[in-house]
Amino acid sequence: MLPPPTPADEPRRLQALRSLCLLDTPAHERFDRIVRTASHLFRVPIALVSLVDEHRQWFKARHGLDATQTPRxxxxxxxxxxxxxxxxxxxxxxxxxxxxxxxxLGAPFVRFYAGHPLRAADGSRVGTxxxxxxRPRDFSDADRAALADxxxxAEGEINALDAREARTALEQQERFFEVSVDMLCIAAMDGTFLRLSRAWGxxxxxSDAELYSTSLVDLALEEDRAATAGHLARAREGLPVLQFEHRARCRDGTWRWLQWNAVPDPEEGLLYAxxxxxxxxxxxxEERQRVERMKNEFISTVSHELRTPLTSIRGSLGLLSGxxxxxxxxxxxxMVGIAHKNSERLLRLINDILDLEKMESGRLDLHLAPTNVVPLLALALQAHQGYADEYGVRLEAVVDLPHAHARVDEDRFIQVLANLLxxxxxxxxxxxxxxxxxxxEDGVLRVGVQDHGPGIPExxxxRVFQKFAQADASDTRKRPGTGLGLSIAHGLVARMGGTLRFTTSPSEGTRFSFDLPECESEPEVA
Structure with missing residues (x-):
């Protein structure tokens, strides 16, 4: 078998074939009628309208054959x-x-074949x-002429169909530009408008005349023009998708924020956006951010003002209890014991709020140093033993690396463990x-805290790591807490180079874990 050579005009031919929009489309009666007539006229069992693409011949119409395509x-x-x-x-x-x-040698057992090329409008031969x-047979000059006719x-149907579909597509485009709520645009690479939808006006x-006499860059507010021109320059450099925002002038002197999604076509020199x-x-x-800043500033101020007297109250109550x-x-x-416990709870809440405020504003300083983390784990367990006894829970440690070192802030590392435990x-x-x-695990240290509780509700x-997030946010919840601990732990772990994550299921409980890069211990100073 000799494979067919590639035509000299293959790229142009394939482009013409695709422009017909016929490949892999449903059957059309106008083509089916042709192959039925050809089969009857020439008394052959099989007649086809075949289109040849890169890898196959695909049958737009077929009579007497079940297959829809064969390898090229x-x-x-x-x-x-x-x-x-x-x-x-x-x-x-x-x-x-x-x-x-x-x-x-196999189905459909071809012995005789006669095919006449079918041309697209530009003359490219796209199929037959x-x-x-x-059975073998002869094919006379009269047969050749009839097949050519x-x-x-078939060619007329191909190109007539192409023209009809092109007109339909154009009408649909016009309608789309007319009714679209979004602002559709076709522009030159320098921002000159070539086509705008009604939504712009x-x-x-x-007016349309005013819009077409300006450009994308000129339409931007003066302080946004340099950035807008920079985005267009990136499009000319071949960026496949362009996304940006700028403020655009309105006719009444106001301005609007426009969010752009654009696809450059460097070959045509166009921008579809x-x-x-x-x-x-x-x-x-912006209003939400302003209110959020005001809220954070208020909370921070109140927390700072409350912490000093509350620390004094807690200390005094502790002395009385002692x-x-x-x-x-x-x-x-x-009563003093209850007041002392509640003052400690309030102080923890205030400290948590201040820590969050510092993290969000970038003012939380961590002092990272190579540290043996094993003693810190023991310290955290020891500090929570009383709390565990109160709930009737046993604490255990599984430590495979007695001398593991990581760059951590000791106090903040213990704070993370405290929240998780x-x-x-x-x-x-x-x-x-x-x-x-x-x-x-995989060359890093993994710290984990596993419980055997009911798991986290799906x-x-x-929302596990969101501020003030609680699975039970009702006034009658059984377990105390502010909903800040995991948010703080998540932020602190990130500042130490790790990511806090969890796995959970009702049958196995919940495991929180985070990885930290392992490091060598610092040499002792003589």
């Missing part, structure tokens, strides 16, 4: 498109190009009208255990 290297039609005349194979078994072709028989019929108030008016969204976001003024009456001791203890059933582990999992 086995295709008779790929040979037929190499010349403008009818291509005839009287007996494929006697033709060295086809005698061992799978389509000859072909006849196939399982029928191929001209509705949004900015300019959609601009969306996002002014209201931008104003709402008996500095002598033994207290049992009822008084109970207190959460695990709170949500563990009585009698269960909480495991603090240190392992080496509806809450996406």
């Amino acid at each position: 290297e086995q295709s008779f039609c790929a040979h037929a498109i190499l010349s403008p005349a009818t291509f005839i194979v009287p007996d494929a078994l006697k033709d060295p190009r086809f005698h061992d072709n799978p389509l000859v 009208l072909c006849l196939i028989d399982s 029928m191929a001209a019929w 509705r949004t900015l108030g300019f 959609v601009a969306r008016d996002v002014t209201q969204a931008r104003l709402l976001e 008996g500095i003024l002598g033994p207290l009456d049992a009822q008084v001791a109970q 207190s959460n695990a203890i709170k949500f563990s059933p009585q009698g269960e255990r909480v495991t603090l582990s240190l392992t080496r 509806a809450f999992q996406a």
Whole structure:
């Protein structure tokens, strides 16, 4: 078998074929009628309208054949498109190009083939009208002329269909530009407008003539023009997709925020773009940020003002509970104890709020140094033993690396462990255990805290690390907490070069873990 050579005009031919928009489309009766007529006129069992692309011949219409396509290297039609005349194979078994072709030796057992090229409007030969028989036969000059006439019929349908579809596409485009809420645009690479949808006039108030006499850059506010011109320069450099925002002038002197999504076409020198008016969204976001700043500043100020007197109150209550003024009456001791515990809880809340405010404003300083983290794990477990006893939970450590070092801030590292351990203890059933582990995974240190509680509800999992997030936010929730601990832990771990994550299920509980780069210990100073 000899595979068909590639036509000299292959790129142009393929472009013409694709422009027909016929490949892999449903059957059309106008083409089916042609192959039925050809089969009857020439008394052959198979007649096809075949289109040849890079890898196959695909049948736009077929009579007497179930297959919809065959490989191009086995295709008779790929040979037929190499010349403008009818291509005839009287007996494929006697033709060295086809005698061992799978389509000859197997179904549909081609012995006779006649194909006349079909041309697109630009003259490119994109396929054939072909006849196939399982018996060898002759094909007279009159037969050739008749097949050429029928191929001209098929060509007319191909190009008429192309023209009709092109008109339909143009009408749809016109309608789209007319009714689109978004601002559609076709522009030159320098920003000169070539085509604009009606939404431009509705949004900015300019007439069509005024818009077409300006450009994308000139339409921008003066302080945004340099940046807008820079975006266009990136498009000319071949950036595949362009996304940016700028403020655009309106006819009444106001301005609107426009959000652009553009696709450059360097070969045509065009920019296809959609601009969306996002002014209201931008104003709402700016207002939200302003309110958020005011809220944070207020919370920070109040927290700072409360922390000093509350620290004094907590200290005084602690001294009273410790008996500095002598033994207290049992009822008084109970009330002082409650007040002391609540003052400590309030102070923790204030410290958490201040830590969050510092992290968000970038003012939280961490002092990272190579540190043996194993003693810090032991210290964290020891500090939470009393809390675990209160809930009837056992604490255990699994440490495979007794001398593992990482660059951490000791106090903040313990703060992260404190938040993870207190959460695990709170949500563990009585009698269960909480495991603090240190392992080496993929060359990094992994710290994990595993509980055996009910797991995190699926509806809450996406909000675990948000501020003030709690799975049970009701006034009657059974487990205390502010919803700040995990948010703070997440931020602190990130500042130390790790990522806090979790896995959870109702049957196995929840495991929080984070990885830290392992480092060598610093040499001792003599």
